[in-house]
Structure formats: C-alpha cells, structure tokens
Amino acid sequence: MPSIPCRSLQSLLMGGSKCIPVRCSAAAAAAAVAAFVPRRLLHFRIHLRAPHFRGPVYSNLLFCQRSFRACNHFSVPVTASNAVEVARPGNDTTSARRIAHLKTKMKKVGIPNAACIPGGTTLMLCPMCRGGTSMEKSLVVCIHENGDLATWACKRGECGWEGEVQAHRNVKAGIAKQDEDMNAKHYRVITEESLLLEPLGEKVIAYFAERMISPETLRRNAIKQRTNKNQIAIAFPYRRNGTLVSCKYRNFSKKFWQEASMERIFYGLDDIKQSSDVIIVEGEIDKLSMEEAGYRNCVSVPDGAPAQVSKKSPAAAEEDTKFQYLWTCKEYLEKASRIILATDADGPGQALAEELARRLGKERCWRVKWPQKSDTEVCKDANEVLTLYGPDALKKVVDNSEEYPIRGLFQFSDFFHEVDAYYHQTHEFELSVSTGWKALDELYNVMPGELTVITGVPNSGKSEWIDALLCNINKNHKWRFALCSMENKVREHARKLLEKHIRKPFFNASYGGSTKRMTVEELEQGKEWLNKTFHLIRCEDDSLPSIKWVLQLAKAAVHRFGVRGLVIDPYNELDHQRSPNQTETEYVSQMLTMIKRFAQHHSCHVWFVAHPRQLQNWTGGPPNMYDISGSAHFINKCDNGLVIHRNRDAKAGPLDCVQVCVRKIRNKVVGTIGEAFLSYNRVTGEFEDMDIRAVTMSVKRGG
Numbered sequence: 001m002p003s004i005p006c007r008s009l010q011s012l013l014m015g016g017s018k019c020i021p022v023r024c025s026a027a028a029a030a031a032a033v034a035a036f037v038p039r040r041l042l043h044f045r046i047h048l049r050a051p052h053f054r055g056p057v058y059s060n061l062l063f064c065q066r067s068f069r070a071c072n073h074f075s076v077p078v079t080a081s082n083a084v085e086v087a088r089p090g091n092d093t094t095s096a097r098r099i100a101h102l103k104t105k106m107k108k109v110g111i112p113n114a115a116c117i118p119g120g121t122t123l124m125l126c127p128m129c130r131g132g133t134s135m136e137k138s139l140v141v142c143i144h145e146n147g148d149l150a151t152w153a154c155k156r157g158e159c160g161w162e163g164e165v166q167a168h169r170n171v172k173a174g175i176a177k178q179d180e181d182m183n184a185k186h187y188r189v190i191t192e193e194s195l196l197l198e199p200l201g202e203k204v205i206a207y208f209a210e211r212m213i214s215p216e217t218l219r220r221n222a223i224k225q226r227t228n229k230n231q232i233a234i235a236f237p238y239r240r241n242g243t244l245v246s247c248k249y250r251n252f253s254k255k256f257w258q259e260a261s262m263e264r265i266f267y268g269l270d271d272i273k274q275s276s277d278v279i280i281v282e283g284e285i286d287k288l289s290m291e292e293a294g295y296r297n298c299v300s301v302p303d304g305a306p307a308q309v310s311k312k313s314p315a316a317a318e319e320d321t322k323f324q325y326l327w328t329c330k331e332y333l334e335k336a337s338r339i340i341l342a343t344d345a346d347g348p349g350q351a352l353a354e355e356l357a358r359r360l361g362k363e364r365c366w367r368v369k370w371p372q373k374s375d376t377e378v379c380k381d382a383n384e385v386l387t388l389y390g391p392d393a394l395k396k397v398v399d400n401s402e403e404y405p406i407r408g409l410f411q412f413s414d415f416f417h418e419v420d421a422y423y424h425q426t427h428e429f430e431l432s433v434s435t436g437w438k439a440l441d442e443l444y445n446v447m448p449g450e451l452t453v454i455t456g457v458p459n460s461g462k463s464e465w466i467d468a469l470l471c472n473i474n475k476n477h478k479w480r481f482a483l484c485s486m487e488n489k490v491r492e493h494a495r496k497l498l499e500k501h502i503r504k505p506f507f508n509a510s511y512g513g514s515t516k517r518m519t520v521e522e523l524e525q526g527k528e529w530l531n532k533t534f535h536l537i538r539c540e541d542d543s544l545p546s547i548k549w550v551l552q553l554a555k556a557a558v559h560r561f562g563v564r565g566l567v568i569d570p571y572n573e574l575d576h577q578r579s580p581n582q583t584e585t586e587y588v589s590q591m592l593t594m595i596k597r598f599a600q601h602h603s604c605h606v607w608f609v610a611h612p613r614q615l616q617n618w619t620g621g622p623p624n625m626y627d628i629s630g631s632a633h634f635i636n637k638c639d640n641g642l643v644i645h646r647n648r649d650a651k652a653g654p655l656d657c658v659q660v661c662v663r664k665i666r667n668k669v670v671g672t673i674g675e676a677f678l679s680y681n682r683v684t685g686e687f688e689d690m691d692i693r694a695v696t697m698s699v700k701r702g703g
Helices: 006-015 026-034 093-108 202-210 215-220 284-292 324-328 347-360 382-389 391-399 412-424 462-477 490-502 520-533 547-561 584-602 633-637 692-702
Strands: 084-086 121-124 139-143 149-154 162-166 168-172 175-178 224-228 231-240 243-251 256-258 277-281 298-300 338-342 365-367 451-455 481-485 534-536 565-569 605-609 640-646 657-665 674-680 687-689
Touching (some): 284 298, 284 382, 347 365, 462 687, 547 584
Parallel strands (some): 451 605, 481 565, 565 605
Antiparallel strands (some): 149 162, 640 657, 657 674
C-alpha cells in the first residue's frame, strides 16, 4: 500500500475526514505536524495501530511528550482497520465537564483560568515569582483540547516553576470520578546517580576548610559535587527519612540553583526529629557551621529570605507558597517547644525571622544576637562567627539567645534605663512640677503623662484658674501648651493670659480700678510670649471638633513645638461621635482611655474640664466629682480630680476666695487629697496663696 505524502497528513489534521488509512513514517509524521503545530501544544489524539500489534494503545505520539525526545519508531504499517484516528473537538457534555474540573484544579494551585482557552496557550503573571521586578508575564499555561491535562511552566530562569494537573481517568454517564486528590502534587523521583552527583574533590574540601567546616561534617551531611563542562558545583542533598527529596547547588561564584519540580523542605530535616529545641538558619553552610559548634538540631530554609516583611497577614497553609516548606514539615516543628531563629543580620534576614516567627508562634521563638566584628558592623551569620571567632564563640551566641519580642509584651528589664533615670532624677521632664502656689503644692503637683479632670459649677473660675496655672508653670519651668478652649474667643483668651503674665489690666475699664493698663511696648512683648508659649487647636468652621481630631493635632504640636501640656475645655463642646449601640458611659470610658494613652505616650499632661450635671437643691457648696454629667468614669479613670469652687456668700468668707478641692490623686508622689484656698485678683486675673487661718477666722466671724 503506498504511503500518503506528509502534506496529505497535514491536510488531514487541519480539517480532513475523521478516520482515513495512511502510511507514513513516524519521523515524517512528526515533521509534518511540527510544521504547523508547536510541539508542546499538540492537542490532537492520534492512535497508531499495526496489524501485528496487540499491546496498549499510545495516547499520544512520542514527539508530543513533554520531554521532546525524538521518536525511535521508524514506520508503522497502517490498514483501513487500523487507521490514524484524529479526535476533533466536539460539544459533548463530558468534555465540557472535564475542562471545568481541570480549571478548578488549576485555581487550587494558584493559576487563574478565566483567560485560559482549551487547545491554546496563555501567557500570564506567575503566582510564584510575580514576574520579578519587571512584572513580566512569564507563565506559559496550556490546557489540552480534550480537557484531560493542563501544563504550565515559568520561563524566568530564577523561578522555573512548572507542573501539571489531570482531570479524570473515568467519566461515565456524565458523572466525573476524580483520579487524584485535588491538592495532590507530583514530584520527580531522583537519586544521586540520576543527578550525576560525585564524591567531594580536594577543591571543594579546601573550600569548606577555609570556612572551618570539617570533612567529617561534610561526610555526615552527604555533601557531594557535580561537574559540568569542567565547572564544579557543590551539591546539598535534601533528604526526608533518608530519601533524597531535592538538591540545591552552589558554585564558587556564590550562585545558587535547585532541581526543578521538587518538593520544598528544610535542609537537614532528619536532624530535628523529636527535637524539643530547633535552630533555623538561612543557608546550608550556616547549618554545617552550627554542627561544628555542637548543634545538630539545626535546619536551613530552602529558598533564602524575602526582601521585607509582608504587610499582609500570613496566608492559609495551601496558599502560603513562599513558605510552603513550613507546612510541609509541620509535624517536625510541632514537637519543638523552643525555636531559635539564627537568620542573617541584614534586612532580609531579619524579615525572614519575622515571617517565620509569625507562622511558628512568637511565644516559642527565640533569636540570636550576632556579635560585633567592628565598631560599626556585626557578624552577618553563623559561618562568619565560626570563621572569625571559632566554634566556642558560636556556641555562646546560641546559648545567649533572647526571647523573640512580642509587640505589647515586655519585661521590666526593657525599662530599667527609665527606672534609673527616674531614681537619679536625671530627666527633669519626668518629675512633677510645682503649681506655683505653696498651699496647693502640698496637695497637687503636675506630672507629665497624667490626666487631670477639673469640674465645678458654672462661673466658678475653672478656666481662669487653669490659665493662671499654665502661666505659673511656664514662668518656672518654661513649658509650652496646646489650648483647645472652645468657649473662649481668641482675643478674649489672649487678654486673660496677657493680664496674668504682665500683671496689668488690658483696658482702662472699671474692673481695673486705679491700675494703669499695659503699655504698647508691654503688649508687644506679651504677644511674642503668647506666640512662643501657646498653640491653639480650633475648628476653622462652625463644626465641633471630635476628640480624635483634637488629639491628632495635639500630637503634631508635641512633635513640632515641644508642647508639654494640653487643655481641653470643656467636654460638652466636643463632637461626641457615639455609635448607636454604644451607651454614654461606654463612650466616656473609651474617650478617657484615648486621652490617657495620648498623655502617657507623649509625656504630656492633659487638663480636661467637664461640667457637673444640673444640681438639685444646691446649697452653694462645691460639687462632687461624681456629679460630672455623663459618667462616673470621669472620676474613676482620671489620674487627678479637682473641683474649683468660688465663694458666693460674704457671710461664709471673702468673695475673692477660691477653694481648690483635690478629690483624687492616683500617684502619691504627686500629692494627696485635701483642700487649698487661693485669692483671686479681679484686676489682673491672678491667683495668690491665701492664709487659711484668715479664712477660718472670717468664716467664724460670719457665723
């Protein structure tokens, strides 16, 4: 029977009849098909049957296999009963189900399949390497037309990720039977012989000797070498239970590569079986270095370190591709009660330590502190410590590992420097400062980082007293302040502060009596003082400020101007953005917590003015802190609680007498509970100490 020319086979494959007898050599057929179909993308199913052949039917021509090896069949005689059958694509439901199931499997391994068309190739971003710095679409994805198989390969040399998934072997009556678990992965089976690994030569042994790695350590870890075109590469076999799983290579130019399509596991995994303490390093040579220091319970990560810590939370195990080796070796690490992270000292090494700790649990992680090798540099890794200082020094580094820091969890030793400074009073700003009134200093002093809540019935002089207090502190201690005083017009507030500072009235008005007003020169000097001492927090429109807005601006004032005190006056002038399901008590508690945290974190004292609720049957005496409108949390959560009260009854004492009731002092270093009396100068707005005995005698005479 004559052979059909290859061009006839080409015509057949492009659209001829479905089954026709042909005779063509396999090599010729390969050439004919390859002329118009890429070798890796042949999607036709061709059955070659010979009259004398009774073995299994080949599902694909040999030149269609991924290995691209040449076909060694010279010719296959074909008759009408054993013809070349080309399965053309159809619309059958079974094929559609296979393709849909195949795409589901692809999605499981991270390959989006919306753009993947059966019978064609798709170029997309590789989910493993993300296309590198250039974001190159380097992943070639191919879905076979019949839906049986999908293959992919990343063409970036630094990645090389490749693999395949199959649909089903048995499809019957429209019901798909899976031929494997959806998440199952297939890895190559390798041996030292198949990888052409060789015993170590003198050059490699000498290379390790320079790094203080002994031949015995090399033998125990089965270090090999591989030669290609007279170029030697060091081979680090990765084993699990003694079986070769993968292999990593390194040449003398410090270039690394690994066997493709292999499972990722820790290097030295068998050395941490049943270990309660596990050391994790960043490289294979560091693992060998730890062994020289006496630690065999050490493994190395297989893929190096990330450039920086991810801003996202760690992904689920099946999606955590970069750290898949952690989940693959999970059972080895679950038994460890302490994991020592001995990654490199550089930025990526520390990022790796953080990523590992996030996944392993920081509560059981420790970290090494690499020693100094100069005034400005530290040793980079375990091998550098071993090379420079020897195995005893490396052992000491591991033995002195520190608990891995957990955000928000500290020991007192982390703050001993502050305790010492507080004891020796070397940081003046950490000490309480005087109010400027001798009588009050015995009861209340101003401590940085605390919250003082001030209350009193309306028109008792709360704001006037706070202004006078700020002027005293600035005069004696040079503090600067941020003022959020919503009830005061700026010009009126400036007048009150200037009168207290210059000690003269602002106007020639009746309240000034015979005292002359401040001169223009004094006004200009006072304006300069105002500008340096106080910074205003005010809304530029008619809206009310929220507490978050106030604290945000106060934080800026602390950093930009060195502000040491903040006044929020009063509470009821704030915009209270309370959620519908939140009670006022809950809101006040949350708000005061925010203020206290601000005060503590920025070492800034906060005075917060809150008015009392409407008092029933008020007899004229000072209110209680629990009378503050809104919540008892005002007294419960503050550090200091003061009531400012002005005498309104001439029979009870002088009308210029102001009573400062100290109702709460949390820190006994600051003061104690009690009452102090001050006299108010209506001309200048100043407050002065008052003789308590004179007040007592006046009250007795009035009685």
